[in-house]
Amino acid sequence: xxxxxxxxxxxxxxxxxxxxxxxxxxxxxxxxxxxxxxxxxxxxxxxxxxxxxxxxxxxxxxxxxxxxxxxxxxxxxxxxxxxxxxxxxxxxxxxxxxxxxxxxxxxxxxxxxxxxxxxxxxxxxxxxxxxxxxxxxxxxxxxxxxxxxxxxxxxxxxxxxxxxxxxxxxxxxxxxxxxxxxxxxxxxxxxxxxxxxxxxxxxxxxxxxxxxxxxxxxxxxxxxxxxxxxxxxxxxxxxxxxxxxxxxxxxxxxxxxxxxxxxxxxxxxxxxxxxxxxxxxxxxxxxxxxxxxxxxxxxxxxxxxxxxxxxxxxxxxxxxxxxxxxxxxxxxxxxxxxxxxxxxxxxxxxxxxxxxxxxxxxxxxxxxxxxxxxxxxxxxxxxxxxxxxxx
Amino acid sequence: xxxxxxxxxxxxxxxxxxxxxxxxxxxxxxxxxxxxxxxxxxxxxxxxxxxxxxxxxxxxxxxxxxxxxxxxxxxxxxxxxxxxxxxxxxxxxxxxxxxxxxxxxxxxxxxxxxxxxxxxxxxxxxxxxxxxxxxxxxxxxxxxxxxxxxxxxxxxxxxxxxxxxxxxxxxxxxxxxxxxxxxxxxxxxxxxxxxxxxxxxxxxxxxxxxxxxxxxxxxxxxxxxxxxxxxxxxxxxxxxxxxxxxxxxx
Numbered sequence: 001x002x003x004x005x006x007x008x009x010x011x012x013x014x015x016x017x018x019x020x021x022x023x024x025x026x027x028x029x030x031x032x033x034x035x036x037x038x039x040x041x042x043x044x045x046x047x048x049x050x051x052x053x054x055x056x057x058x059x060x061x062x063x064x065x066x067x068x069x070x071x072x073x074x075x076x077x078x079x080x081x082x083x084x085x086x087x088x089x090x091x092x093x094x095x096x097x098x099x100x101x102x103x104x105x106x107x108x109x110x111x112x113x114x115x116x117x118x119x120x121x122x123x124x125x126x127x128x129x130x131x132x133x134x135x136x137x138x139x140x141x142x143x144x145x146x147x148x149x150x151x152x153x154x155x156x157x158x159x160x161x162x163x164x165x166x167x168x169x170x171x172x173x174x175x176x177x178x179x180x181x182x183x184x185x186x187x188x189x190x191x192x193x194x195x196x197x198x199x200x201x202x203x204x205x206x207x208x209x210x211x212x213x214x215x216x217x218x219x220x221x222x223x224x225x226x227x228x229x230x231x232x233x234x235x236x237x238x239x240x241x242x243x244x245x246x247x248x249x250x251x252x253x254x255x256x257x258x259x260x261x262x263x264x265x266x267x268x269x270x271x272x273x274x275x276x277x278x279x280x281x282x283x284x285x286x287x288x289x290x291x292x293x294x295x296x297x298x299x300x301x302x303x304x305x306x307x308x309x310x311x312x313x314x315x316x317x318x319x320x321x322x323x324x325x326x327x328x329x330x331x332x333x334x335x336x337x338x339x340x341x342x343x344x345x346x347x348x349x350x351x352x353x354x355x356x357x358x359x360x361x362x363x364x365x366x367x368x369x370x371x372x373x374x375x376x377x378x379x380x381x382x383x384x385x386x387x388x389x390x391x
Numbered sequence: 392x393x394x395x396x397x398x399x400x401x402x403x404x405x406x407x408x409x410x411x412x413x414x415x416x417x418x419x420x421x422x423x424x425x426x427x428x429x430x431x432x433x434x435x436x437x438x439x440x441x442x443x444x445x446x447x448x449x450x451x452x453x454x455x456x457x458x459x460x461x462x463x464x465x466x467x468x469x470x471x472x473x474x475x476x477x478x479x480x481x482x483x484x485x486x487x488x489x490x491x492x493x494x495x496x497x498x499x500x501x502x503x504x505x506x507x508x509x510x511x512x513x514x515x516x517x518x519x520x521x522x523x524x525x526x527x528x529x530x531x532x533x534x535x536x537x538x539x540x541x542x543x544x545x546x547x548x549x550x551x552x553x554x555x556x557x558x559x560x561x562x563x564x565x566x567x568x569x570x571x572x573x574x575x576x577x578x579x580x581x582x583x584x585x586x587x588x589x590x591x592x593x594x595x596x597x598x599x600x601x602x603x604x605x606x607x608x609x610x611x612x613x614x615x616x617x618x619x620x621x622x623x624x625x626x627x628x629x630x631x632x633x634x635x636x637x638x639x640x641x
Contacts, residue, residue, distance in 0.1 A: 306482045
């Protein structure tokens with residue numbers, strides 16, 4: 001008896017006991033479905049987190065140095081470092097942040113964070129301007145009193161949106177607005193729209209900052225971050241000769257931690273769902289045992305006609321395997337559609353992962369074979385005389 | 392000469408055959424020293440009341456069971472010590488069963504039922520169909536090949552089971568109460584068919600408790616309490632039976 005005939009027999013048996021087969025498969029459908037849903041959703045959530053981090057600069061490395069009287073690093077060193085490592089680093093900007101009161105006539109915002117940056121900052125942080133331009137090299141070189149503002153600032157200080165070229169006072173000093181950042185978060189306070197950018201040279205002077213200690217480096221991508229961190233560490237250590245004076249951090253290292261956490265979580269949840277596969281396997285074993293009892297006479301007839309143990313064994317194992325594989329396939333379809341559906345509702349781009357499909361399908365077939373073995377062995381071991389006599 | 396010698400070799404040889412069943416403390420000697428030779432091409436009826444040991448004998452002859460002691464030689468092969476799978480192969484190649492309850496598989500159609508022994512013999516699809524169709528043709532039911540057993544009458548079902556027994560071209564047809572579930576007219580048809588098989592050279596062993604059925608055979612073996620109390624031609628049996636003490640042998 002070959003495999004194909006085994007499948008034909010199994011199919012006949014499944015079809016002739018539709019209700020029972022469906023109920024038996026239900027366990028497998030739920031088990032496989034939930035594994036796919038959980039793994040898919042977790043993957044979706046992870047992707048969502050990664051994406052959000054990418055917006056925040058997944059390719060960026062932040063550096064904070066503490067300059068001492070004898071040893072120090074300044075922006076010229078940093079620019080030179082970047083141009084010396086062109087295969088890893090794209091650009092760098094010094095960052096000088098300071099809180100000032102900003103005013104337009106009587107309208108004012110207290111303790112507004114002013115970020116002093118280089119011209120590279122715009123590209124590094126994917127800033128989109130709705131109008132005007134970003135701070136340029138000339139502004140920085142000449143410490144010009146120009147600024148780029150977010151829509152929150154515009155709405156707080158002006159009655160009109162048409163503010164390009166207008167002047168605001170930062171800490172009493174007049175700054176010309178040269179650009180406006182496109183609204184991204186409904187102009188809420190504290191959001192990305194609540195921002196003021198100015199030349200770092202100007203802000204450093206206004207805040208009496210001597211040597212600049214904060215920098216943001218852009219690498220060519222997430223995969224360069226690790227190398228970049230190492231290069232930076234070596235370079236800065238050479239300059240400052242003290243690890244405590246150097247602080248290097250990146251989103252990527254945080255992300256790696258998050259990645260690890262979510263995949264552990266996904267494995268744990270998937271494993272819990274996997275327990276239902278085990279329960280489904282027991283269901284299959286149960287129904288196969290019933291089936292063997294019911295079909296004792298059939299087994300006797302087959303044996304009297306010359307079926308060997310392995311013929312009967314394979315017939316029942318294939319039947320159990322087919323039920324669970326069929327259930328598993330339905331479970332995959334069910335899980336895959338549900339994971340996309342739930343993903344849409346939750347707002348996560350969740351999709352069934354190829355890994356989880358292959359894994360849960362093979363587990364379901366494997367479970368069918370393992371749990372089908374015991375009943376099949378029982379069937380194969382039946383005495384043909386007793387089996388023939390049973391009604 | 393050579394041909395004649397082969398004819399003389401028994402198909403079935405039972406030597407001091409004993410089968411003992413133990414139930415609790417009780418020991419039942421279902422077969423108690425049976426010696427029997429059946430030649431190729433014979434038509435033998437094994438007859439006996441229930442409890443006489445005829446079912447046990449039939450199980451052993453049919454290679455469904457092995458004796459506790461003694462020997463069973465089928466076609467020159469000692470099958471008395473064989474393992475399950477070896478017995479299965481003997482059944483498959485050498486024996487065609489006809490059962491009282493037909494024992495057709497309800498979920499398979501007639502053709503698939505008849506193909507079963509060929510399937511277990513490892514025959515290919517085309518060869519199976521050809522042999523099964525030929526067997527169905529032989530019992531005159533070829534046109535119903537796609538029907539299912541429950542769509543056929545009892546007589547037709549028994550004919551299908553005969554076709555199934557014939558399909559593997561066995562040396563021995565073993566019929567266990569083949570007419571037990573049939574009316575007298577159909578019974579006659581089935582018996583006539585077994586006779587026809589015998590006329591064609593097939594060895595037929597018929598197990599029955601019904602004298603009128605047994606009388607269709609050429610030779611009768613009567614069992615009582617696990618022993619053979621008569622073994623001879625049918626006409627001698629009629630004489631034997633008339634002298635039999637009915638109180639003793641029931």
